Amino acid sequence: MTKHACQWPPGSIDEIVERYQRPLIAYAARMMGGDWQGAQDAVQETFLRLCRESPDDVQNRLAAWLFSVCRSRVIDMQRTSHATPVDASRIPMPDPSPGPETTAIDAEDRSHLDELMDRLTPRQQEVMRLRMTAGLSYREIADVTGLSVSNVGFHLHEAVRSLRSAFPA
Incomplete structure (x- = not known):
């Protein structure tokens, strides 16, 4: 086996890519100020790095590992390009699978939720998206962001409280 050969069983990487590619690209694009090409590059490099890792080393914490590596890659890309930090809260989060009917029916509520x-x-936006879009646990979000688990819980609680108080019942 060469140094760059994938250490994962055949087909397993395909399943991982299928499951995590869209949420990782959305996460990376948001961090990169809407740069979808840069986000795709960061995610591709994340999956390439996964191939070089032993399944035993990351399998039990796969989602957190992927988002953490992707986050680090985006930060590295921003440093090397001398990118000016962008207010990520201004970039809309894409919905990965709505049909035209759903989009039309939910457009007003979705627009209002985006505004909220x-x-x-x-920080609240990041932890909310990692929880809701990526489905990460508090521990996984802590691993990705470097926050403590209790701090993740605090930010999520405050975000939900703010959204509930502002969104009509």
Whole structure:
């Protein structure tokens, strides 16, 4: 086996890519100020790095590992390009699978929710998206962001409280 050969069983990487590619690209694009090409590059490099890792080393924490590596890659890309930090709260989060009917029916509520999400702090937005879009646990979000588990819980609680108080019942 060469140094760059994939250490995962055949087909397993395909399943992982199928499951995590869209949420990782959305996460990376948001961090990169809407740069979808850069986000795709970061995610591709994340999956390439996964191939070089032993399944035994990351399988029990796969989602957190993927988002953490992707986050680090985006930060590295921003540093090397001398990118000016962008207010990520201004970039709309794409919905990965709505049909035209759903989009038309939910457009007003979705627009209102996007406006309310924009009012959250950048940290609250990040933990909310990692929880809701990526489905990560508090521990996984802590691993990705470097926050403590209790701090993740605090930011999520505050975000939900803010959204509930502002969104009509």
